[in-house]
Amino acid sequence: MKSLEELRREIDLEDKAIIEAFSKRIKTARQIGEYKKIKGAPVLDKAREEAKIAEIKAQADDDAVPYIGELYEKIFELSRKHQEKPLFGVLGQHLPHTYSPQIHAIITDEYAYGIIEKEEDELEELWAQGRRGVYGGYNVTIPYKKIAANMCDELTPSAKDAGAVNTVVFSKDGKVRGANTDIFGFMFMLNSAGIEIEGKEVLVLGHGGAAAAVELGLGYMKAGLVNFCDLGEPINYDNIYEICSNAQVIINCTPVGMFPKIDNILVDLDKFPRLESVADVIYNPSRTRLLYEAQKRGLKIAGGLTMLVAQAVKSCMFFKGATTDEEAESMCDANLIKSVVKKLEFQMKNITIIGMPGSGKSALAKRLSEYLGREMVDLDVAFTETYNTTPSEVIKTQGEDKFREMEHEVSKEYLKRSGLIVSCGGGIVTREYNYFPLRCNSLVIYNDRPLSMLASEDRPLTASKGVEKLYSERHEAYENLCDIRITVDSKDSKEEYLDEAVRIFNEAINS
Helix, strand or coil, X not given: CCCHHHHHHHHHHHHHHHHHHHHHHHHHHHHHHHHHHHHCCCCCCHHHHHHHHHHHHHHCCCCCHHHHHHHHHHHHHHHHHXXXXXXXXXXXXXXXXXXXXXXXXXXXXXXXXEEEECCHHHHHHHHHHHHCCCCCEEEECCCCHHHHHHHCCEECHHHHHHCCCCEEEECCCCCEEEECCHXXXXXXXXXXXXXXXXXXXXXXXXXCHHHHHHHHHHHHCCECCEEEECCCCCCCCCCHHHHCCCCCEEEECCCCCCCCCCCCCCCCHHHCCCCCEEEECCCCCCCCHHHHXXXXXXXXXXXXXXXXXXXXXHHHHHHCCCCCHHHHHHHCCHHHHHHHHHHHHHHHCEEEEECCCCCCHXXXXXXXXXXXXXXXXXXXXXXXXXXXXXXHHHHHHHCHHHHHHHHHHHHHHHHCCCCCEEECCCCHHHCHHHHHHHHHCEEEEEEECCHHHCCCCCCHHHHXXXXXXXXXXXXXXXXXXXXXXXXXXXXXXXXXXXXXXXHHHHHHHCC
């Protein structure tokens, strides 16, 4: 017979599967509700619900049959409740990676929110659907921000200044109102990072769509000299250091450094001797190469996720009834914005585990993978799958330097992704070229175990150098690179060690 702890772990996994399935069902229910609203069909279809319950009872195991009716009556009730909510969404042409539904779901449960992908010739019909009550409004993204502005009856002052809207509301008085919350999001990003703008010389990288809101925001914040650098413009990447070397603030409004090409960077920060702060509107990865290099130099930094969330919160206030920029901003709670950023950042980032060889990194990664419902990647296993040979074999036959180069190529491919649990090789911290991949999009955990607990089978470096010497060479890097240090002394069993490690992890992320 299985132990109580084993059974509880099983039921935890089953609960995660139920949550995942229910989440998908509610999303589909929202889409059904959207379809019914467009077609003018009633939400309730009692005959279909009764037939569905009978069908599911016929498929269920004996233990479950007595509860199917009660369970599905509640599921149908919740699905109808979700379908009856006001409907909003993010409007664009192609939106495969948008975080908007996720953000709005965290902000509020007062409305349903989905993805609306349309071609330009479909916008007139979409606006007609909004006017007759199918939608309460949209967030608008590229390439429709300027088009949407022309389709609104009224614009807020900031939207007029920008000539573009990212928020559309179909008001009860019949008017379609447009707002631009990107400017607020940009200003909140800088203010929350303590980046001072008034009177400062600012260099903006890029002069395309994203730079429009930035330019207005800098004006509202009373920046001093503002220069824009872009290809084919008077200030470009050939003469930038001659003209803009006195920049005190640099803001990246280009996609350079965005996933998946995370190593890219446009400028050498050392050539700006007066530089104080750097901001980047990119939010994937959470720390771009530009921000990483700025932080290394002790500069203030601000990342694009805060801008993304802040503009969404202000949009939400328009969806809830605000009619002016001032009213919407007065309804915005800075603590709410910060809490949403924290939650979303945790969901987006990898959880990456570093530590000495044999410290139990893979076991902890597996446990956290099960606990959080995330995919696990063991970089040593990924190395073997990529090169068809093991790390230890490469070290023995080609040397450590060759192994580290090969390890780097594998690790950077996984570490730039989002939402994984990653177990690293113990020596990944011995090469500085791994530091940016480790820090760009990960919450880094240092799994610190007593040296007496470390396993050393098939570990040529441990065998040749000894545990104590390896620890003395690496422990400072482990400590400097980690966000969370998990220290678990010897335990009677592996399960006790893992339970304690997960408890410390939970305490750290919830503090």
